[in-house]
Amino acid sequence: MDAKDILGLPKNLPIQEKKSKPPKESQRKPDGISREVYALTGGLAPLMPAIDVNQLKRKAQSENEKITWQWLPFTNSARKDNLQLYHWVRVVNGNPPTGDYSFAKCNKSADIIKYTDEEYEKYLTDPAWTKEETDQLFDLCERFNLRFIAVADRFPSTKTVEELKDRYYSVSRAILIARAPSPGDVSAHPLVKDVYNATQDTERKRALNLLLSHTKHQERRDVEASANLVLPVLSDTGTLGADKPITTADTVNPSTNSEFPSSTTTPVSETASVVASLRMLRVYLRTYSLEQMVQAASSSAGLRTIKRVEQTLQDLGVNLKPKVPTKAVCAEHLELRKEILTLLNLQKQLQYKEAEGSSLRDGTFTETPGTPPKQSVRAVDLDRTFTPDSLSTGGERFGKREQKRKGPGRLAEAPSSPAQSKRPRKYKASD
Amino acid sequence: MPNKSGAEQPEISGSTQKSQRTKITKSSDDNEKKSLAKKLKDSEICIPIVYGNIAFWLGKKASEYQSHRWTVYVRGATNEDLGVVVKRAVFQLHSSFNNPTRVIEKPPFELSECGWGEFEIAITLHFHSDVGEKPLHLYHHLKLYPEEESGPLSTKKPVVIESYDEIVVSEPSEALFARVQNHPAVIVPRLPADFTLPPVPLEDVDSKNRVDTKDNPLNQWFTNFSEADELLKLAAARQQVQAHIARLRRQLTLVDGQHQQLKAPSDIS
Secondary structure, eight states: OHHHHHHTOOTTHHHHHHHHHHHHHTOOOOTTSOHHHHHHTTSSOOSSOSSOGGGSOOSSSOTTSOEEEEEEEEOOTTOSSOOOEEEEEEEETTBOOOSSOTTGGGOOOOOOOOOOHHHIIIIIOBTTBOHHHHHHHHHHHHHTTTOHHHHHHHOSSOOOHHHHHHHHHHHHHHHHHHHSSSHHHHTTSHHHHSOOOHHHHHHHHHHHHHHHTOOHHHHHHHHHHHHHHHHHHHHOOSOSTTHHHHHHHHHHOHHHHTTSOOSSOOHHHHHHHHHHHHHHHOEEEHHHHHHHHHHHHTTTSOHHHHHHHHHHHHHTTOOSSOSSOOHHHHHHHHHHHHHHHHHHHHHHHHHHHHHHHHHHHHHHHHHOTTSOOOOOOOOBOOTTOSOHHHHHSOTTHHHHHHHHOOSSOOSTTOSSOGGGGGSOOBOOOOO | OOOOGGGGOHHHHHHHHHHHHHHSOHHHHHHHHHHHHHHHHHOEEEEEEEEEEEEEEOGGGOOSSOOEEEEEEEEETTSOOGGGTEEEEEEEOOTTSSSOEEEEOSSSEEEEEEESOOOEEEEEEEEOTTTOSSOEEEEEEOOOSOSSOOSSOOSSSOEEEEEEEEEEEESOOHHHHHHHTTOTTOBOOOOOTTOOOOOOOGGGTTOTTOOOGGGOGGGGGOOOOOHHHHHHHHHHHHHHHHHHHHHHHHHHHHHHHHHHHHHOGGGOO
């Protein structure tokens, strides 16, 4: 109140302000959208009109029509039994809609050709089918509107779906051709143009079944095999004719897949899939096959391990890529690499065991303070197991090396590079 | 081991095959065919090849752009005729050569040129249809100058650089197998003696068009690749590694034993 006095405002203004507010809020919203929707925008029009309000749906087209909804009976011309059902109908100005039930046109059925007995005698006789059977087939086809699966279930003698289809289509085709004034007239008819091939259909279904019944293992096989196929295609400029038959043959012949070991991607199964992909290549180079096998065998190893394998090979005086890659040489080379991998794994295991051992020992040390910790750590570097110097000496090279280092030796006397001394210490067996 | 016996006596091996066939009755013939097909399914035939180049320095006749005369080639490892499996060889030269794509339609699969530069040559081998549809690619880096600085270049002694490889045909067809089984360039697996194969048309072996690759004048410079050295080295290396593995395994069991002791302090009084 005092503030108002200070400002010099008239005292009755607050009442006026309150009055003016309600009219503001109920200001007109634009036509075409409901009040609630408009309120979503904050009660204000958007800066840029997103939708042209005039384009929004009008509720009633024009008010000169009177629309009511009535519950009325109707008949469906697609039905043969004159059943009368009821439904809601939009009535305009008192006139109900005319015309057939709107869904009656959906009741389509196939035109089944009906042959006479004469025609049967003339064109349609077949050693595998009696007239009776053929008649039954056609009757069922009409009843079930060419749903052959249902027809096959109800057919009295056991014939496969493909056989039934074959008979039906060939009969229809024969009749069409026979009835046509000239062959040219019906040549465009789909029954005449496309001939049904029963054997092809059987094969197709069999292949699909096999594909469907693929176990997860076989799926993985296919993926691996097709991945291996990609490499040769990139490097070859030859014809692609070999590729398609390969993949389909693979799916249709699961028996070949069952030869291979289980699906966990261990190096063993990797090499098996390499063998498979090489077989599919048919013609390849020995060096290529060795490369692939080496890759497969080292698939579980990291880059560092692979480098160590190569270092070991060099130390042993073996070429990383054989100079004379015959079948025997490549086999030996591969085995050697695998053995080196085993060796490196064992070294790692030993390292871990020692670490475990030292932590165990620390535990026991605190428990029994009297006993001194077992002194079993010797410094022998096993990383460069086959140092070139030691190899050049005679047969008892290992014996000689062990004699050189007794007790916790340092690596200063090692013939190889000084960097080795920084490598972790490992166990040395007691002499 | 290469099967060289057949080359000199093609007629005899052919006729024995025929007489063997007439002896066998139809049913066992089918069975044998099936088991032969199976045998071939797990087998492979192998064609050892050597590819590389040989380069002669032209000496006084050398010009700035033609200092060497070189020949790039693909040959059978024992200088046998590769035409038995290879239909043609395509050598892709450096683009500075005229018609850099050179096709050699019949053996010996070699190409000679004059030049001064060293570059990579892509060699594509196309095979006869019963061998395979896809061609194989080899890559060879042309070498004109010797490795070591061995003083002045000589026109008499060429620089030779070769690589050994083997073409492997896995699961060969019966027809191919029959065709090549007696050819000296091809190594085929041994089949039991009573297996019969479709008879080979004899004119294939005695073809007059066959070039005798054993008479190649360059033969004197070719390297003789022997697998024996490499096998010995590999065997020795494997022995070492295996010994080391055994040692480590012993160590591991020892350590495990020690751990067992450490883990049971209550046993120690």
